């Protein structure tokens with residue numbers, strides 16, 4: 259297939275390698291001239307240091323070049339950039355399959371990526387690819403399993419067949435809502451897991467946080483129309499585990515720095531990669547109050563990040579909530 263990748267950060271670059279190895283023709287769009295020049299030289303040290311990038315992956319600074327002759331378009335940009343990129347590709351878009359890799363909710367609307375694309379492009383060929391998949395490992399061909407979800411199972415199967423290989427195993431799923439929400443909200447829980455790492459690396463606390471984090475992701479997801487089972491799969495529990503525990507996780511890292519007493523602005527300023535939970539928690543905070551959905555970890559994470567709450571006080575408040583039944 260001719261595949262166009264929009265976004266040349268760590269995940270866009272890494273998935274380009276997977277797809278090239280699978281025999282596809284790959285063009286990758288970047289907005290950054292320095293990344294463009296590096297890719298031409300067979301590397302992307304800004305986002306994927308130490309990995310050699312085959313020169314047959316063709317970089318371009320022109321969006322029209324990745325759209326016009328592509329049969330399938332991959333979106334590998336942050337969730338907050340989706341609407342503006344969708345507006346830009348609208349005049350060029352000719353009903354190709356769009357595979358979204360972004361994991362987040364739009365701050366101003368609380369919308370999922372598929373809802374944004376639906377609004378702007380009236381898209382009817384959408385697949386979201388999500389699950390435990392750090393770019394740093396995928397780029398090294400470390401065995402990874404992931405989920406391709408679509409309303410149209412034929413499309414999910416096309417993605418499954420074209421993206422899978424011996425070290426990249428793709429399952430299909432028909433629950434777009436659950437797969438998108440699992441991927442977006444685990445980033446918030448991972449920030450709180452990182453806070454625990456930064457404060458003291460407490461194993462008991464972190465295990466509880468992952469488990470109760472999954473409970474609140476599931477609660478929110480069901481209210482939004484997701485299927486409960488999706489959250490015990492790769493796009494739910496699987497991604498939550500990897501993001502809360504991995505040395506590679508950007509979201510966990512933000513939390514760890516907060517736990518060590520650093521300020522959010524300072525942390526973000528020194529990171530060139532996106533930590534989606536920092537934005538998704540903003541999207542969720544007001545909405546969960548309005549909808550009366552109980553998500554105490556999400557709420558406390560927001561208060562620590564944006565209302566200057568001491569993380570130890572937040573943990574104390576979580577522990578002192580009204581006692582209740584687990585289910």
Ligand SMILES: NC(=O)c1ccc[n+]([C@@H]2O[C@H](COP(=O)([O-])OP(=O)(O)OC[C@H]3O[C@@H](n4cnc5c(N)ncnc54)[C@H](O)[C@@H]3O)[C@@H](O)[C@H]2O)c1
Pocket residue numbers: 265266267268269270288289290305334335336337338339342343359360361362391392393394530531532534
């Ligand atoms: N890195 C991973 O391991 C990984 C794995 C799975 C999913 N994801 C998700 O994929 C998405 C992209 O993540 P990433 O890690 O590649 O991010 P990144 O920060 O490494 O790269 C983001 C890319 O998007 C571009 N970009 C940023 N803002 C933009 C804008 N406003 N308009 C156009 N382009 C813009 C950047 O220039 C860069 O090329 C995120 O939603 C992330 O959660 C990442």
Ligand SMILES: O=P(O)(O)OC[C@H](O)CO
Pocket residue numbers: 361389390391392445448497500501506507508509510532533534
């Ligand atoms: O590095 P993170 O925290 O953005 O997580 C990346 C992926 O979503 C892991 O599957």
